[in-house]
Amino acid sequence: MLAENVxxxxxxxxxxxxxxxxxxxxxxxxxxxxxxxxxxxxxAVEDGxxxxxxxxxxxxxxxxxxxxxxxxxxxxxxxMREISDVLKPECIITDVxxxxxxxxxxxRKALAxxxxxxxxxxxxxxxxxSGVEASFAELFENHIVIITPLTETDRGARDTVAAxxxxxxxxxxxxxxEHHDEVLAATSHLPHVLVYTLIxxxxxxxxxxxxxxxxxxxxxxxxxxxxxxxxxxxxICIANKASLLAVLDRFEKHLHGAREAIAAGDGxxxxxxxSRAKQAxxxxxxxTGR
Amino acid sequence: MLAENVxxxxxxxxxxxxxxxxxxxxxxxxxxxxxxxxxxxxxAVEDGxxxxxxxxxxxxxxxxxxxxxxxxxxxxxxxMREISDVLKPECIITDVxxxxxxxxxxxRKALAxxxxxxxxxxxxxxxxxSGVEASFAELFENHIVIITPLTETDRGARDTVAAxxxxxxxxxxxxxxEHHDEVLAATSHLPHVLVYTLIxxxxxxxxxxxxxxxxxxxxxxxxxxxxxxxxxxxxICIANKASLLAVLDRFEKHLHGAREAIAAGDGxxxxxxxSRAKQAxxxxxxxTGR
Numbered sequence: 001m002l003a004e005n006v007x008x009x010x011x012x013x014x015x016x017x018x019x020x021x022x023x024x025x026x027x028x029x030x031x032x033x034x035x036x037x038x039x040x041x042x043x044a045v046e047d048g049x050x051x052x053x054x055x056x057x058x059x060x061x062x063x064x065x066x067x068x069x070x071x072x073x074x075x076x077x078x079x080m081r082e083i084s085d086v087l088k089p090e091c092i093i094t095d096v097x098x099x100x101x102x103x104x105x106x107x108r109k110a111l112a113x114x115x116x117x118x119x120x121x122x123x124x125x126x127x128x129x130s131g132v133e134a135s136f137a138e139l140f141e142n143h144i145v146i147i148t149p150l151t152e153t154d155r156g157a158r159d160t161v162a163a164x165x166x167x168x169x170x171x172x173x174x175x176x177x178e179h180h181d182e183v184l185a186a187t188s189h190l191p192h193v194l195v196y197t198l199i200x201x202x203x204x205x206x207x208x209x210x211x212x213x214x215x216x217x218x219x220x221x222x223x224x225x226x227x228x229x230x231x232x233x234x235x236i237c238i239a240n241k242a243s244l245l246a247v248l249d250r251f252e253k254h255l256h257g258a259r260e261a262i263a264a265g266d267g268x269x270x271x272x273x274x275s276r277a278k279q280a281x282x283x284x285x286x287x288t289g290r
Numbered sequence: 291m292l293a294e295n296v297x298x299x300x301x302x303x304x305x306x307x308x309x310x311x312x313x314x315x316x317x318x319x320x321x322x323x324x325x326x327x328x329x330x331x332x333x334a335v336e337d338g339x340x341x342x343x344x345x346x347x348x349x350x351x352x353x354x355x356x357x358x359x360x361x362x363x364x365x366x367x368x369x370m371r372e373i374s375d376v377l378k379p380e381c382i383i384t385d386v387x388x389x390x391x392x393x394x395x396x397x398r399k400a401l402a403x404x405x406x407x408x409x410x411x412x413x414x415x416x417x418x419x420s421g422v423e424a425s426f427a428e429l430f431e432n433h434i435v436i437i438t439p440l441t442e443t444d445r446g447a448r449d450t451v452a453a454x455x456x457x458x459x460x461x462x463x464x465x466x467x468e469h470h471d472e473v474l475a476a477t478s479h480l481p482h483v484l485v486y487t488l489i490x491x492x493x494x495x496x497x498x499x500x501x502x503x504x505x506x507x508x509x510x511x512x513x514x515x516x517x518x519x520x521x522x523x524x525x526i527c528i529a530n531k532a533s534l535l536a537v538l539d540r541f542e543k544h545l546h547g548a549r550e551a552i553a554a555g556d557g558x559x560x561x562x563x564x565s566r567a568k569q570a571x572x573x574x575x576x577x578t579g580r
Contacts, residue, residue: 074557124504124505124506125506125507126507126508128508143506144503144504146504175500179497179500182497183500183501183504184504186492186495186497186501187492187501187502187504187505187506187509188505188506188509190488191488191508191509191513192508193545193548193552194484194488194545195512195567196548196563196564196567196568197541197544197545197548197563197567198480198481198484198541198544198567199567199570199571200544200563200564200566200567200570201540201541201544202476202477202570203566203567203569203570205476205537205540207469207473207476208570210465210469210473211476211477212477212570212573212574212577213434213577214414214434214436214473214474214477215477215478215574215578216414216416216477216478217415217416217417217580218416218418218478218481218482218518219477219478219481220574220575220578220580221511221512221514221515222481222485222512222514222515223481223571223574224508224511224512224571225511225512226564226567226568226570226571227568227571227572227575228508228568229568230560230561230564230565230567230568231561233560233564234557234560234561235557237552237560238552238555238557238560241552241553241555244552245549245552245553248545248549248552249549250491250495251487251488251491252542252545252546252549254487254488254490254491255483255484255487255538255542255545258483258486258487259538259542262483262528262534262535262538263531263535265528267364267524267525267528270520270523270524270527270528271520271521271524273486273487273490274486274490274516274520274523274524275520276490276493277485277486277487277488277489277490277493277516277520278486278516278517278518278519278520279493280489280490280492280493280498280502280516281489281513281514281516281517282517283502284502284505284510284513285517287502287503288502288505288510290507290510
């Protein structure tokens with residue numbers, strides 16, 4: 001038993017999948033949920049995803065030994081502030097946010113007396129679907145969870161959170177907050193911005209009906225992430241603004257270089273870009289099997 | 291029997307898959323292949339993909355009733371020029387190029403006396419793999435083939451090519467050359483440029499090892515097309531330069547707008563873009579099942 005009572009704040013795709021995984025693996029005694037949609041929470045109890053729920057945030061965390069924050073990033077600081085004084089003294093607090101600098105900054109302000117028990121974490125897993133209805137216990141299997149401990153973080157608290165994620169099938173690695181945010185900006189946040197922007201751009205063209213009619217399988221793969229939650233991604237983009245803008249500016253320069261090569265009919269330069277990219281993508285496929 | 295003897299010039303993923311599909315459906319008597327790699331052609335004969343092959347282009351098409359050009363776009367005009375005077379008088383010539391304006395222009399120059407029997411076509415199907423080794427007979431099933439007939443195109447020749455594609459499982463639609471090139475620039479050519487450019491950009495970053503290590507499933511989907519043939523895509527970008535630059539410029543404006551919204555922390559504007567994109571992507575998924 002890693003933690004007697006776990007409270008999951010925000011029972012969506014990630015929170016719901018974690019709840020299912022914890023219960024399946026018997027890693028805790030009770031899982032309590034907190035969310036905005038009571039019907040979904042009731043259904044989650046009926047389906048055995050959680051043991052009970054509360055629509056009152058402070059009540060939801062009152063007896064918890066471990067609290068998981070799994071709501072959009074813009075809500076994090078206010079949530080921390082509201083729960084801080086009702087938590088049990090050694091209650092571990094962790095989160096699942098896709099940007100960590102902003103979460104750590106929020107914790108320094110809103111959980112000042114509890115930093116030893118705050119363990120920032122980010123499961124690199126998900127689908128383009130949202131909500132507890134789309135959750136499943138296997139979501140984290142063979143996926144990486146990045147923990148970005150603070151200097152203040154208690155080793156035992158960090159190890160409990162790591163064990164929890166391992167218990168639902170994930171591999172855990174530690175990374176600096178800044179490094180996490182740079183890497184995720186490049187590998188996840190920028191691609192989402194590109195796809196959302198492309199789809200919105202195409203949907204405003206006169207040819208939009210033909211465009212979506214004659215799209216091939218590659219387009220479906222390429223654009224799948226645009227079905228993800230707009231609210232979550234709005235928050236991520238703003239939360240990780242500095243790192244995202246840095247890699248976006250870099251990308252815009254590369255894209256403009258490709259544009260110039262196309263305009264000049266410079267096949268050699270395009271061949272260089274495309275060949276290097278294929279080499280890197282093929283290596284990624286070999287290393288990950290994807 | 292749609293055509294007694296078919297010659298496929300360029301036995302790669304598309305040419306090889308068409309050869310397999312034609313033979314499986316019994317739509318022709320013999321399929322002859324032409325390519326650059328003799329070992330691959332020999333293997334294709336052994337595997338029953340083709341009946342025979344020639345390394346001599348003119349010999350490869352000499353007795354054909356239907357010739358399919360399935361090589362990278364930059365080779366099209368020279369191939370047409372070289373085969374034009376050895377073809378049987380009513381031999382139908384078709385192609386599989388992803389850009390059609392450039393192919394039609396080549397045909398007007400190199401197949402001037404034979405335009406009635408030239409049927410430009412584009413099967414919207416493929417995988418990120420290349421070569422006859424990756425070909426399979428089912429590649430075109432439930433995919434669209436766009437035919438862009440010229441005013442000169444003989445109706446019977448067009449119908450034969452359409453029947454051939456239907457025979458291997460595809461749905462055939464007719465489109466204007468210009469319209470085809472605009473739509474495909476938006477839906478296929480631009481996404482390939484974005485992904486190739488992004489991967490090349492990331493592969494040059496200091497963090498590149500972590501970037502590719504911590505990439506999630508969305509990244510794998512998003513970037514899969516970067517494993518496609520660089521040579522083929524270089525040719526497509528240059529062949530469809532005008533339409534590609536038009537949609538690329540439009541996209542760059544949208545992307546810069548998103549950049550400004552992120553920099554300003556303008557959550558409302560990002561939410562608008564992301565929500566509209568999600569709506570369009572969800573509609574695409576509903577309509578296509580992808």
